[in-house]
Amino acid sequence: DIQLTQSPSFLSASVGDRVTITCRASQGISSYLAWYQQKPGKAPKLLIYAASTLQSGVPSRFSGSGSGTEFTLTISSLQPEDFATYYCQQLNSYPITFGQGTRLEIK
Amino acid sequence: QVQLVQSGAEVKKPGASVKVSCKASGYTFTSYYMHWVRQAPGQGLEWMGIINPSGGSTSYAQKFQGRVTMTRDTSTSTVYMELSSLRSEDTAVYYCARARSTMYLDAFDIWGQGTMVTVSS
Numbered sequence: 001d002i003q004l005t006q007s008p009s010f011l012s013a014s015v016g017d018r019v020t021i022t023c024r025a026s027q028g029i030s031s032y033l034a035w036y037q038q039k040p041g042k043a044p045k046l047l048i049y050a051a052s053t054l055q056s057g058v059p060s061r062f063s064g065s066g067s068g069t070e071f072t073l074t075i076s077s078l079q080p081e082d083f084a085t086y087y088c089q090q091l092n093s094y095p096i097t098f099g100q101g102t103r104l105e106i107k
Numbered sequence: 108q109v110q111l112v113q114s115g116a117e118v119k120k121p122g123a124s125v126k127v128s129c130k131a132s133g134y135t136f137t138s139y140y141m142h143w144v145r146q147a148p149g150q151g152l153e154w155m156g157i158i159n160p161s162g163g164s165t166s167y168a169q170k171f172q173g174r175v176t177m178t179r180d181t182s183t184s185t186v187y188m189e190l191s192s193l194r195s196e197d198t199a200v201y202y203c204a205r206a207r208s209t210m211y212l213d214a215f216d217i218w219g220q221g222t223m224v225t226v227s228s
Binding site: 032034036043044045046049050055087089091092093094095096097098099100101 | 142151152153154157166168169202204207212213214215216218219220221
Protein backbone atom coordinates (compact mmCIF):
# COMPACT_ATOMS: atom_id res chain seq x y z
CA ASP A 1 0.00 0.00 0.00
CA ILE A 2 1.11 3.57 -0.65
CA GLN A 3 1.76 5.49 2.56
CA LEU A 4 1.14 9.25 2.72
CA THR A 5 2.88 11.33 5.37
CA GLN A 6 1.71 14.86 6.01
CA SER A 7 3.72 17.55 7.73
CA PRO A 8 3.21 19.21 10.00
CA SER A 9 0.53 17.28 11.86
CA PHE A 10 -0.45 20.45 13.72
CA LEU A 11 -0.13 24.04 12.60
CA SER A 12 -0.96 27.23 14.44
CA ALA A 13 -1.36 30.34 12.31
CA SER A 14 -3.08 33.73 12.18
CA VAL A 15 -5.67 35.20 9.85
CA GLY A 16 -3.87 36.57 6.82
CA ASP A 17 -0.92 34.19 7.08
CA ARG A 18 0.35 32.12 4.18
CA VAL A 19 0.58 28.45 5.12
CA THR A 20 1.90 25.37 3.39
CA ILE A 21 1.16 21.72 4.16
CA THR A 22 3.31 18.96 2.69
CA CYS A 23 2.30 15.44 1.72
CA ARG A 24 4.95 12.83 0.89
CA ALA A 25 4.13 9.52 -0.78
CA SER A 26 6.07 6.32 -0.13
CA GLN A 27 6.35 5.78 -3.88
CA GLY A 28 5.72 7.83 -6.98
CA ILE A 29 2.08 8.61 -7.68
CA SER A 30 2.46 10.98 -10.65
CA SER A 31 -0.16 13.70 -10.09
CA TYR A 32 -2.84 11.45 -8.65
CA LEU A 33 -3.31 13.37 -5.45
CA ALA A 34 -6.26 15.19 -3.92
CA TRP A 35 -6.66 17.50 -0.94
CA TYR A 36 -9.67 17.73 1.38
CA GLN A 37 -10.76 20.07 4.14
CA GLN A 38 -12.76 18.75 7.08
CA LYS A 39 -14.44 20.74 9.81
CA PRO A 40 -15.62 19.17 13.08
CA GLY A 41 -18.75 17.10 12.68
CA LYS A 42 -18.80 17.54 8.91
CA ALA A 43 -17.90 15.42 5.91
CA PRO A 44 -14.67 16.18 4.10
CA LYS A 45 -14.81 18.69 1.25
CA LEU A 46 -12.79 18.30 -1.92
CA LEU A 47 -10.45 21.25 -2.50
CA ILE A 48 -7.96 20.12 -5.14
CA TYR A 49 -7.61 17.11 -7.42
CA ALA A 50 -4.94 15.98 -9.86
CA ALA A 51 -2.43 17.66 -7.52
CA SER A 52 -3.13 21.20 -8.71
CA THR A 53 -6.65 21.54 -10.14
CA LEU A 54 -8.99 23.62 -8.02
CA GLN A 55 -12.39 22.06 -7.48
CA SER A 56 -15.28 24.21 -8.65
CA GLY A 57 -16.39 26.71 -6.03
CA VAL A 58 -13.20 26.55 -3.97
CA PRO A 59 -11.61 29.96 -3.32
CA SER A 60 -8.51 30.79 -5.32
CA ARG A 61 -6.44 31.31 -2.16
CA PHE A 62 -6.09 27.51 -2.13
CA SER A 63 -3.50 26.03 -4.46
CA GLY A 64 -1.74 22.71 -4.89
CA SER A 65 1.49 21.66 -6.49
CA GLY A 66 3.85 18.74 -6.86
CA SER A 67 4.21 15.42 -8.59
CA GLY A 68 5.89 12.10 -7.97
CA THR A 69 6.35 11.81 -4.22
CA GLU A 70 6.15 15.36 -2.85
CA PHE A 71 3.11 17.61 -2.85
CA THR A 72 2.05 20.84 -1.21
CA LEU A 73 -1.19 22.57 -0.36
CA THR A 74 -0.86 26.33 0.09
CA ILE A 75 -3.37 28.77 1.49
CA SER A 76 -2.21 32.22 0.42
CA SER A 77 -4.03 34.29 3.03
CA LEU A 78 -5.79 32.46 5.82
CA GLN A 79 -9.41 33.31 6.46
CA PRO A 80 -11.32 32.47 9.66
CA GLU A 81 -13.28 29.73 7.87
CA ASP A 82 -10.05 27.95 6.82
CA PHE A 83 -9.27 26.66 10.30
CA ALA A 84 -9.92 22.96 9.91
CA THR A 85 -8.17 19.64 9.33
CA TYR A 86 -6.67 18.93 5.92
CA TYR A 87 -6.06 15.52 4.35
CA CYS A 88 -4.22 14.41 1.26
CA GLN A 89 -5.35 11.34 -0.66
CA GLN A 90 -3.60 9.27 -3.30
CA LEU A 91 -5.53 8.01 -6.31
CA ASN A 92 -2.68 6.32 -8.15
CA SER A 93 -3.64 2.80 -7.18
CA TYR A 94 -5.86 0.75 -4.90
CA PRO A 95 -6.17 0.69 -2.00
CA ILE A 96 -6.83 4.40 -1.88
CA THR A 97 -5.03 5.90 1.09
CA PHE A 98 -5.12 9.16 3.02
CA GLY A 99 -2.53 11.10 4.92
CA GLN A 100 -2.92 11.29 8.70
CA GLY A 101 -4.21 14.85 8.56
CA THR A 102 -2.95 18.33 9.42
CA ARG A 103 -4.90 20.26 12.00
CA LEU A 104 -4.79 24.02 11.37
CA GLU A 105 -5.66 26.13 14.37
CA ILE A 106 -5.89 29.82 15.10
CA LYS A 107 -2.86 31.30 16.84
CA GLN B 108 -28.93 19.41 -6.51
CA VAL B 109 -26.49 16.54 -6.34
CA GLN B 110 -26.59 14.94 -2.92
CA LEU B 111 -26.08 11.76 -0.97
CA VAL B 112 -28.31 11.13 2.02
CA GLN B 113 -27.34 8.41 4.47
CA SER B 114 -29.34 6.44 6.98
CA GLY B 115 -29.37 7.29 10.66
CA ALA B 116 -27.11 6.41 13.54
CA GLU B 117 -26.87 2.80 14.72
CA VAL B 118 -25.92 1.13 17.98
CA LYS B 119 -24.88 -2.49 17.71
CA LYS B 120 -23.52 -5.18 19.99
CA PRO B 121 -20.22 -6.88 19.31
CA GLY B 122 -20.61 -9.69 16.80
CA ALA B 123 -23.64 -8.13 15.13
CA SER B 124 -23.90 -6.66 11.64
CA VAL B 125 -24.85 -3.20 10.46
CA LYS B 126 -26.17 -2.05 7.10
CA VAL B 127 -25.85 1.61 6.14
CA SER B 128 -27.66 3.10 3.16
CA CYS B 129 -26.74 6.02 0.93
CA LYS B 130 -29.39 7.45 -1.40
CA ALA B 131 -28.19 9.46 -4.36
CA SER B 132 -30.11 12.18 -6.16
CA GLY B 133 -29.56 14.91 -8.70
CA TYR B 134 -27.40 12.94 -11.13
CA THR B 135 -27.33 9.71 -13.13
CA PHE B 136 -26.76 7.12 -10.41
CA THR B 137 -25.21 4.47 -12.63
CA SER B 138 -22.59 6.78 -14.15
CA TYR B 139 -20.34 7.37 -11.13
CA TYR B 140 -18.47 4.99 -8.85
CA MET B 141 -19.29 5.16 -5.16
CA HIS B 142 -16.87 4.69 -2.28
CA TRP B 143 -17.17 4.08 1.44
CA VAL B 144 -14.83 5.75 3.92
CA ARG B 145 -14.87 5.57 7.68
CA GLN B 146 -13.49 7.75 10.46
CA ALA B 147 -13.05 6.53 14.01
CA PRO B 148 -13.54 9.16 16.76
CA GLY B 149 -10.70 11.66 16.67
CA GLN B 150 -8.92 9.73 13.92
CA GLY B 151 -8.23 10.07 10.20
CA LEU B 152 -9.99 8.83 7.10
CA GLU B 153 -9.90 5.16 6.09
CA TRP B 154 -11.00 3.90 2.67
CA MET B 155 -13.13 0.75 2.80
CA GLY B 156 -14.08 -0.03 -0.76
CA ILE B 157 -15.75 0.89 -4.03
CA ILE B 158 -18.86 -0.18 -5.89
CA ASN B 159 -19.79 0.35 -9.51
CA PRO B 160 -23.48 1.27 -9.36
CA SER B 161 -23.91 0.25 -12.98
CA GLY B 162 -22.87 -3.40 -12.85
CA GLY B 163 -22.57 -3.86 -9.09
CA SER B 164 -18.91 -4.92 -9.16
CA THR B 165 -16.96 -4.18 -6.01
CA SER B 166 -13.42 -3.94 -4.66
CA TYR B 167 -12.68 -3.90 -0.96
CA ALA B 168 -9.72 -2.89 1.14
CA GLN B 169 -7.82 -5.96 2.32
CA LYS B 170 -8.55 -5.05 5.93
CA PHE B 171 -12.29 -5.49 5.42
CA GLN B 172 -12.27 -8.46 3.05
CA GLY B 173 -14.69 -11.10 4.30
CA ARG B 174 -16.54 -8.69 6.60
CA VAL B 175 -17.86 -6.01 4.25
CA THR B 176 -20.42 -6.23 1.48
CA MET B 177 -21.37 -3.32 -0.77
CA THR B 178 -24.49 -3.53 -2.88
CA ARG B 179 -26.72 -1.22 -4.84
CA ASP B 180 -30.36 -0.85 -5.86
CA THR B 181 -30.65 0.99 -9.14
CA SER B 182 -34.42 1.33 -8.78
CA THR B 183 -33.97 3.61 -5.77
CA SER B 184 -30.48 4.98 -6.57
CA THR B 185 -29.21 3.65 -3.28
CA VAL B 186 -25.96 1.97 -2.31
CA TYR B 187 -25.52 -0.09 0.83
CA MET B 188 -22.57 -1.02 3.01
CA GLU B 189 -22.92 -3.96 5.37
CA LEU B 190 -20.23 -4.72 7.92
CA SER B 191 -20.42 -7.94 9.90
CA SER B 192 -18.76 -9.39 13.01
CA LEU B 193 -18.65 -5.92 14.53
CA ARG B 194 -16.14 -5.13 17.25
CA SER B 195 -15.53 -2.03 19.32
CA GLU B 196 -12.84 -0.84 16.90
CA ASP B 197 -15.54 -0.50 14.23
CA THR B 198 -17.09 2.40 16.13
CA ALA B 199 -16.83 5.21 13.61
CA VAL B 200 -18.62 7.58 11.28
CA TYR B 201 -19.19 5.88 7.94
CA TYR B 202 -19.37 8.02 4.80
CA CYS B 203 -20.38 7.26 1.25
CA ALA B 204 -18.62 9.42 -1.33
CA ARG B 205 -19.05 9.78 -5.09
CA ALA B 206 -16.16 9.74 -7.52
CA ARG B 207 -15.76 13.07 -9.29
CA SER B 208 -15.87 11.58 -12.77
CA THR B 209 -16.67 8.32 -14.50
CA MET B 210 -13.06 7.23 -14.09
CA TYR B 211 -12.34 4.21 -11.90
CA LEU B 212 -9.88 6.22 -9.81
CA ASP B 213 -10.88 9.80 -9.15
CA ALA B 214 -11.27 12.17 -6.23
CA PHE B 215 -14.45 12.24 -4.17
CA ASP B 216 -16.51 15.33 -4.90
CA ILE B 217 -19.81 14.58 -3.14
CA TRP B 218 -20.04 13.07 0.33
CA GLY B 219 -22.92 11.86 2.41
CA GLN B 220 -23.51 13.44 5.80
CA GLY B 221 -22.07 10.42 7.59
CA THR B 222 -23.61 7.68 9.71
CA MET B 223 -22.38 7.10 13.24
CA VAL B 224 -22.09 3.41 14.10
CA THR B 225 -21.42 2.61 17.75
CA VAL B 226 -20.42 -0.90 18.77
CA SER B 227 -20.91 -1.48 22.46
CA SER B 228 -22.02 -4.26 24.73
